[in-house]
Amino acid sequence: MRICRVAVDDDLFFGLIEGLSDAGEIGEGTLVALLDGHPFGELAPEGRIFKASEVRFVAPILPSKIIAVGRNYAAHAKELGNEVPVSPMIFLKPSTSVIGPGEPIALPWQSEQVEHEAELAVVIGRLCSDVPVDRVADVVLGYTCANDVTARDLQKSDGQWGRAKGFDTFCPLGPWIVTDLEADAAAISCVVNGEVKQRGSTGDMVFDVAELVSWISSVMTLLPGDVILTGTPAGVGPIKAGDEVSVTIEGVGTLTNPVVDRG
Numbered sequence: 052m053r054i055c056r057v058a059v060d061d062d063l064f065f066g067l068i069e070g071l072s073d074a075g076e077i078g079e080g081t082l083v084a085l086l087d088g089h090p091f092g093e094l095a096p097e098g099r100i101f102k103a104s105e106v107r108f109v110a111p112i113l114p115s116k117i118i119a120v121g122r123n124y125a126a127h128a129k130e131l132g133n134e135v136p137v138s139p140m141i142f143l144k145p146s147t148s149v150i151g152p153g154e155p156i157a158l159p160w161q162s163e164q165v166e167h168e169a170e171l172a173v174v175i176g177r178l179c180s181d182v183p184v185d186r187v188a189d190v191v192l193g194y195t196c197a198n199d200v201t202a203r204d205l206q207k208s209d210g211q212w213g214r215a216k217g218f219d220t221f222c223p224l225g226p227w228i229v230t231d232l233e234a235d236a237a238a239i240s241c242v243v244n245g246e247v248k249q250r251g252s253t254g255d256m257v258f259d260v261a262e263l264v265s266w267i268s269s270v271m272t273l274l275p276g277d278v279i280l281t282g283t284p285a286g287v288g289p290i291k292a293g294d295e296v297s298v299t300i301e302g303v304g305t306l307t308n309p310v311v312d313r314g
């Protein structure tokens with residue numbers, strides 16, 4: 052099942068997507084069936100069905116918090132000269148950093164070096180804490196693509212990562228949430244202006260999805276809609292105004308965002 056969030060005129064709705072192309076992309080026959088209310092628990096169809104071309108796709112979820120995991124792929128830890136941590140290394144991104152597919156990543160004047168980080172995002176489906184590893188599937192709503200946009204120069208100079216990871220527009224999410232993904236063996240890539248920059252597999256994570264959700268839920272209560280960014284494979288690099296950056300996860304789809312200077 053694919054859960055999206057769309058704008059119809061001035062109103063926002065969750066919806067279910069049907070009829071993607073064989074490549075998993077929006078095509079002529081793609082339809083969006085609107086849902087009544089939220090996508091947690093029993094789904095209630097609202098009744099109206101639109102062609103995908105008649106609606107605007109927005110970020111598939113607005114989380115109360117985004118918990119991100121650093122250095123969760125050994126090759127990426129190494130490329131930045133870091134050791135692989137012995138337990139998950141987590142940090143928070145503000146909910147206000149979220150944007151949806153097609154919305155611009157705005158480069159802040161404070162940084163000279165903003166970089167892309169393609170990541171698998173886990174969307175939590177119910178309130179939970181202290182979730183055992185073997186119960187994690189019960190609390191996950193699904194998965195989507197994320198770009199953990201990072202001001203690399205500020206990450207180094209600040210020590211703390213709150214500013215480097217927290218600017219508005221620094222958390223593109225989308226294009227939709229897939230509820231039935233083999234999350235521990237999906238190809239993940241990042242393409243900038245048509246050139247492949249990152250290519251990896253979620254199977255290369257140091258801590259897998261179940262371990263991450265369990266571990267994080269032992270620290271903080273997770274709420275429906277909260278998002279966990281699971282780390283990025285090797286190949287991170289700079290983006291500049293005028294670029295187009297895409298994150299693709301096999302079985303999910305492609306999240307594409309243009310890059311602009313913040314006005």
Ligand code: ZN
Binds near residue numbers: 119280283
């Ligand atoms: Zn990251």
